[in-house]
Amino acid sequence: MRLFDKRIISHFDYLLIIFILPLVLLSYNLISETNDTLANKQLIYFSLSVVAFLIVFIFPIRRNIRLIPLLYWIGIFLLLAVEFWGVTKLGAKRWLSIPFVGTTIQPSELFKPVFILMLGHLIQNRQPEEGGYKLKDFIYFSFYIILPFVLIAKEPDLGTALVLLLVGYGILFIIGVNWKIWFTILLTIVLASPLIYTYLIKDYQKKRIKDFLSEKPSYQVQQSIIAIGNGGLLGKDAEDATQSQLKFLPIATSDFIFAYFVERHGFLGAFGLIFIYALLIFHLLSLNYYFHDDFVIRSFASGLGLLIFFNMSVNILMVIGYAPVVGLPLPLFSYGGSSFINFIVLFAILENLLAFRFMDMYSFERRL
Numbered sequence: 001m002r003l004f005d006k007r008i009i010s011h012f013d014y015l016l017i018i019f020i021l022p023l024v025l026l027s028y029n030l031i032s033e034t035n036d037t038l039a040n041k042q043l044i045y046f047s048l049s050v051v052a053f054l055i056v057f058i059f060p061i062r063r064n065i066r067l068i069p070l071l072y073w074i075g076i077f078l079l080l081a082v083e084f085w086g087v088t089k090l091g092a093k094r095w096l097s098i099p100f101v102g103t104t105i106q107p108s109e110l111f112k113p114v115f116i117l118m119l120g121h122l123i124q125n126r127q128p129e130e131g132g133y134k135l136k137d138f139i140y141f142s143f144y145i146i147l148p149f150v151l152i153a154k155e156p157d158l159g160t161a162l163v164l165l166l167v168g169y170g171i172l173f174i175i176g177v178n179w180k181i182w183f184t185i186l187l188t189i190v191l192a193s194p195l196i197y198t199y200l201i202k203d204y205q206k207k208r209i210k211d212f213l214s215e216k217p218s219y220q221v222q223q224s225i226i227a228i229g230n231g232g233l234l235g236k237d238a239e240d241a242t243q244s245q246l247k248f249l250p251i252a253t254s255d256f257i258f259a260y261f262v263e264r265h266g267f268l269g270a271f272g273l274i275f276i277y278a279l280l281i282f283h284l285l286s287l288n289y290y291f292h293d294d295f296v297i298r299s300f301a302s303g304l305g306l307l308i309f310f311n312m313s314v315n316i317l318m319v320i321g322y323a324p325v326v327g328l329p330l331p332l333f334s335y336g337g338s339s340f341i342n343f344i345v346l347f348a349i350l351e352n353l354l355a356f357r358f359m360d361m362y363s364f365e366r367r368l
Contacts, residue, residue: 011355016347019280023332026273030260031253031335033238034245038253038335045337049344056348062356065121065296072118072144078107079151086155094155108152108160109338112307113346115164118144119171120299127295132176141172156202159326163310170306171299174288209324217321223249224259224319228270235266253335255327259319277312277331281305284350297353304346307331 024046032039078096086093087104095104122144126137133141145168153161173182201209217225227243230236241263243249252260262270284305291297308331315330317323329339 007358008355011357013351013354015283016280016351019276019283020332020347022276023273026261027257027333027335030257030264033264034253034260041337042335042340045340048337049341052341053344053348053351056345057352057355059352060356061117061349061352062296068114068117068121071114075107075111075114076147076151079111079148082107082155083151092155092157094157106338108155108157109342111148111152112164112342113349115148116167116171116300116303116307116346117296117349119168119303120296123171123175123299124295128176132178133172133181134178135181138172138177138181141168145169157327159314159328163307163314163328166310167303167306171303174285174302175295175299218325220250220256220325221319221321224256225321227256227259227263228320231263231266231269233266233268235262235264235269238264254329255315255325255334256319257334258316258330261333273333274312274316277308281309284308287354291357294357297350297357300350300353304350307346308343 028039028042028046031042081096082093085096087095087097089095094108095106097104119141122141126140128137145165149161149165149168152164197209216222223243227241227249230241230243235241239245241260243263244252244260249256249259249263258270258273261273265272284301287301288298291301311328311331314323314326314328315334318325318328329336332340332343334340
């Protein structure tokens with residue numbers, strides 16, 4: 001038992017915790033300056049995330065890796081259920097009501113960990129040849145990537161759907177796919193773009209694109225840019241951060257929290273925050289080098305790194321006016337429970353795969 005404990009501790013990735021903690025502390029400090037009630041709720045979310053982390057971390061994932069396809073199809077069923085029994089909020093049908101509890105769940109959020117694990121499981125069982133995957137394998141993986149994309153985009157939640165699509169194909173890009181396939185896809189997208197815009201994109205999504213391309217940004221983005229400019233090099237004291245304190249900046253603790261952060265901490269603070277994210281993403285992608293033969297770890301670490309990168313990039317570009325406004329939070333930073341807990345669960349799964357990698361191997365059933 002002592003050796004067992006030492007092995008778990010020695011293989012735990014402490015750098016991930018070191019990178020996450022500054023994000024959590026900075027976020028809580030901003031939220032508490034704005035609204036004590038929201039700050040107290042966020043503390044509850046933090047506590048729940050710790051419990052979720054511990055539960056997921058001790059679960060024998062590798063021994064039960066065969067259950068991942070079942071969880072994937074349960075997730076697909078829940079996404080289909082949204083179409084028929086979903087709850088509509090703010091014009092989008094993305095939630096399912098839980099009977100007798102009086103609350104709702106968002107299947108697209110719950111699906112993210114299962115989606116990345118499923119790709120890792122499939123890649124582990126169908127490892128790439130020299131020169132990368134050929135067309136047959138690429139189509140095989142594409143089925144599992146495109147199916148949830150279509151269901152989530154139909155809700156509509158195009159932001160989340162596109163992020164999952166990019167994460168899925170990003171994982172395949174890192175693992176290795178023949179370059180001719182990527183060239184063909186890129187050429188097809190370029191040629192089909194007018195048709196996609198005309199027939200597949202909804203009117204409100206076209207409006208967002210038009211607002212983005214127009215010379216005058218939307219009210220939200222205007223106030224966000226003013227807040228960022230108000231921060232200057234070193235930022236403002238809490239009482240002088242007028243855009244946030246006087247409520248000119250909309251959704252200051254959630255979607256536009258980056259603008260609030262820059263108003264408080266200035267350009268140098270923004271650079272520091274992005275640098276923390278860059279270190280975290282680089283560390284996750286670097287696991288591909290250290291675990292070259294473990295495709296589940298490689299796929300999951302890459303997927304988590306890409307998920308953070310796309311969410312962070314879109315959110316920051318959105319608040320500075322270089323991307324359409326979509327409801328993607330800043331990872332581990334924006335106020336809210338579902339997104340934060342979901343990211344913590346993703347890190348718990350990765351820590352589990354790393355810490356127990358020599359104890360519960362994927363060939364467990366074959367050895368029995």
